[in-house]
Amino acid sequence: EVQLVESGGGLVQPGRSLRLSCEASGFTFDDYAMHWVRQAPGKGLEWVSGISWNSGNTGYADSAKGRFTISRDNAKNSLYLQMNSLRVEDTALYYCAKDGINCRSTSCYDYYHYVDAWGKGTTVTVSS
């Protein structure tokens, strides 16, 4: 069974930094791209960032570009999101999510696809 467990959320002041982590189990982690998706209170889903299976490609939402950095450690089955210069509008539940296509053993035309597994999320609150 796929399990994704996020951690690292909390209350932080505007302008400060936070690092989210996601520990994955139940699948071969380094076969799949991974994503961070967030959901502001009472709002819809927003893709924040993605990283290919081998870290060769990363992608970001415009709202995250230049402030957030996604990374992964395949030896530790872990995904990370370094968030700097946090803003009030970054307040949200942050989900770690697994890509639906194994691009390590299959030739993929592209890096990112639909998400087929989600963690329960970690809450980030940016407030003074």
Add this chain to the structure above:
Amino acid sequence: DIVMTQSPDSLAVSLGERATINCKSSQNVLYSFNNKNYLAWYQQKPGQPPKLLIYWASSRESGVPDRFSGSGSGTDFTLTISSLQAEDVAVYYCHQHYSTPLTFGGGTKVEIK
């Protein structure tokens, strides 16, 4: 960026009746190289993470009841619940993964009439 527009924002349907949700993308999400529409649908119940229902616009995820179906191509897509059950009350999102940044529709809330 590709903008995903869902309609309606909410709908109330009687138990056993059909529910139809529409999703329109601002650009084509059909990849001609492999003839696949890079469009997925998710269901999110209160207090839970989203759940994948449909991928490649019309392929049902394993374990998803066959009352859920997806259709459409290019820029116009539909999620249909053929016979609404009480457990289908949720918010439904469409999602394009044709190009980055990946984007979601605003969501459609489905309730029982």
